[in-house]
Amino acid sequence: MIEEHATVVDVFVGAVLIESSRTSACGQCQSKQSCGQKAISEWASSKMARIEIDNPGHLLVKSGDNVIVGIDEGSFLKASALMYLLPLVLMIVFGGVAQSFVTSELFIIVFSFIGLLAGFLGAKLLSRQLERRSQYKPVLLRISSLMKG
Template sequence: MIEESGRVVRLESETVWVETIKQSACAGCSAQKGCGQSLLAKIGDGKRLEIQVDNPDQIAVSVDDQVLLGVGERSFLTASLLVYLLPVVAMFIAALMVQIAGFAEPLVIVAAVLGLIGGFLLTRIISNSMTAHCSYRPVLLQKLN
């Protein structure tokens, strides 16, 4: 289970809204000064995110409580593959099909762009259906204070 702490900001019937602060692991890395990823991480570092969290165990919490959230590793890996891999694979397949059909390079490029866009749309459709499953949403694990 991947865990993150946060603060309860709002309560609804079966749902808890929790604010987390995006933090990068770059601060503890020795290669921080020479790494391009460190520069990208600083852009969103410290940004506050408000997310909807399921409370399946009906843990009693109130606004401003510190809580621990969790997401299953398998769900996280599946969602990551969907978001990062599916659009690229769709782009590659579209470009390859047009290339094999014998079209000129400009059309192959257009097909690749359309495949990428189609991959993003397919990712959106699949992710919307995945959000209906509780295993893909963060859950409230415990109250910290």
């Protein structure tokens, strides 16, 4: 189970609205002083993410409580593979098919880009189906004893 600290914003019947800061592993390497990616990740990590999650254990939480939420590791890896690999694979396949029929590099590039867009669209449609399944939804695990500051 992958766990994350969050703060309860609102409480509903069987669910809670939580807020968590986006985190990044960027900035841990030796090149962090000269890396442009670090600045982007710092800007993105300052944003707060809000999401409504299930409370299957019906924990008694109130607004402002610090909680631990989690999602199954296998489900997280499958969803990540879908989001990253499907567009990449379709881009390569579309480019390969285009290359077998024509020699124009421009046409191959355009067809590869169409494959990439088809992959993003396919990933979005499949993710909508996956988010209906309970194993792909984060859940409220427990109230955190760690004070968030």
